[in-house]
Amino acid sequence: MISFEESIATAVAATGTFKKEEVIPLLSIPQETTHGNFSLPCFALAKTLRKAPKIIAEEIASQIVLPLGLSKVEPVNGYLNFFIDRDFLAQSVLEAVAATQLSYGHFAPNNKTVVIDYSSPNIGKELAFHHLRSTMIGNSLARIYKAAGYRVERVNHLGDWGTAFGKLIVMYLREDRKTDPATLDSLTVKELNILYSSFSKASKEEPELEDAARAAFSKLETGDVFYRTLWLAFRAATLKELMRIYNMMGVSFDHYTGESFYEPLMPAVIEELQQKNLMTHSQERDVVMLDEFNLGPCLIRKSDGSTLYATRDLAAAIYRKKEFNFDKCLYVVDLGQSLHFKQVFHVLEKMGREWYTDMYHIPFGVILNQSEDGKWEKGKTRTGTASLLRDVIEAASEKILTFIDEKNPELENKAAVATQIGISALTFNDLKNRRLMDVKFDWDSALSFEGATGPYVQNAHVRLCSIMRKAGYTVNVADVDWKILTDDYSYELIKVLSRKGDRIRQACEIDEPSVLAQYALEIAEAAHRYIHNDRVLGSPEEKARLFLVQSTQVVLENVLDLLGLFPIRAM
């Protein structure tokens, strides 16, 4: 199918004014309905043609031969406004939806591979609310990239290696806990979390504990069997809880390759750095200097010889390139780590890995918590200022359940649906704004489900499903009279549906799920308005209108899915 933009461009070019390739980037979609579907500003030509834009627009309008599907063109104040035939638009959009269903607006495979690293929580700590961001942004990006034609490798780069484990080990042994298999097997994240905070507290009194932790990690890294047993137990306990939450959220990964996975690969990295003469010894540590990029040094090895996360990220990047031969590799990590990624990418550059330009840090704003003196600052798991993810999910689900009891007490599987709506609400709240925006967390707004929220979008989907259910039959494309779908409400809704492909492309280009979240709101809004104004069941226009309802439902269902929201059918 030839796009409207293209046929307009061809027609305009035929008048001998604009060149065809000049037109498409200039075409915009006016916000005013009275300005048509596409608008071409003619100001750019004023200089070369030595004419007023107003005159140019009028001349083109009088000479142009309208392509198929356009009903009129109108010159106004130097703009050229194009109007699409309403029934032509209805037919071309809805036929495409009918033919492609959930994959309407998706792109053909492009033979490119993208690796997306997201969620990547630290083992030994409970998931805090801020982990929702990386998890859901990454989850949505993975779905968006797939829709855009990419092969996607979803990687959970678990933080299961590093000094943190030294801390846990030190604390565990210091508290003289049992280390028999049964006890280790029944460990919970909660206990580990407490162990963590006790370490932080204790190390304030005894700073030498920090050294003990580093030593313990060093011992772990050099292969101490007993320490490794403890480490495995800590890891397993966390993973169990992690999987429970991921399942509940509908999130999954192709690879759970944590930092420890790269442990055997690190000596090669260090050797290469040495061979290429990139590593220098400074302040007792092994570093790569990055002065030429106006950056501080990248730390490769501590004074006791153990590695840091930059070392492991280098090994991981090299491994991923070899394993997946990616065209892009994304790191969905908060903006506080942008320096770290800049350093890692530049070290790769210095190592001669020319694919370092395919590595992208996809930063997002941090969750801010209000402290007692009223200032907003980054929450800390350690000090307990950050809320736990499972607590927030639980509170959201509970609140939704009271809604259901009030509005639709007969609903089946109330509790399960409430959880799905609750999680979707939190997810949507996280995705609806540009990812770089900081999020000020407070319980009231996190649990506010009125207005532009997940439940609003889900409700639109539910109402569409409800109409379809009550109709009891589905309409075939061949039986639709397109002329019926030309009133203002149908037309506005169809226009929204027609933009799906554009939105997917844009969301993918700028790695921004909020593009689709805003789009979901647009669909929901147009759908709510449509079914409020155009009665479907029992009306003379029932067939055509029901077909529009079906089409809208399919489009919305997939958009919800691309965002990682549950497209529920009853609430």
Add this chain to the structure above:
RNA sequence: GCCCUCAUAGCUCAGUUGGAUAGAGCGCGCCCCUCCUAAGGGUGAAACCUGCGUUCGACUCGCGGUGGGGGUACCA
């Protein structure tokens, strides 16, 4: 100090890649359930941090301020 990032209505945010009269939600004022889920629809008041610059045209791009947040060698 240096680096990154954000600034639009009372509050929380959109703004189609530089285009015409800057849009929503919450809150505030009204209206609409004998009507497919009122978790809805309609309607009113209300805004581009500041100064230069680029441009036919700037909320959007560039430079300088101001304010919030984050980062800045052995945590991740």
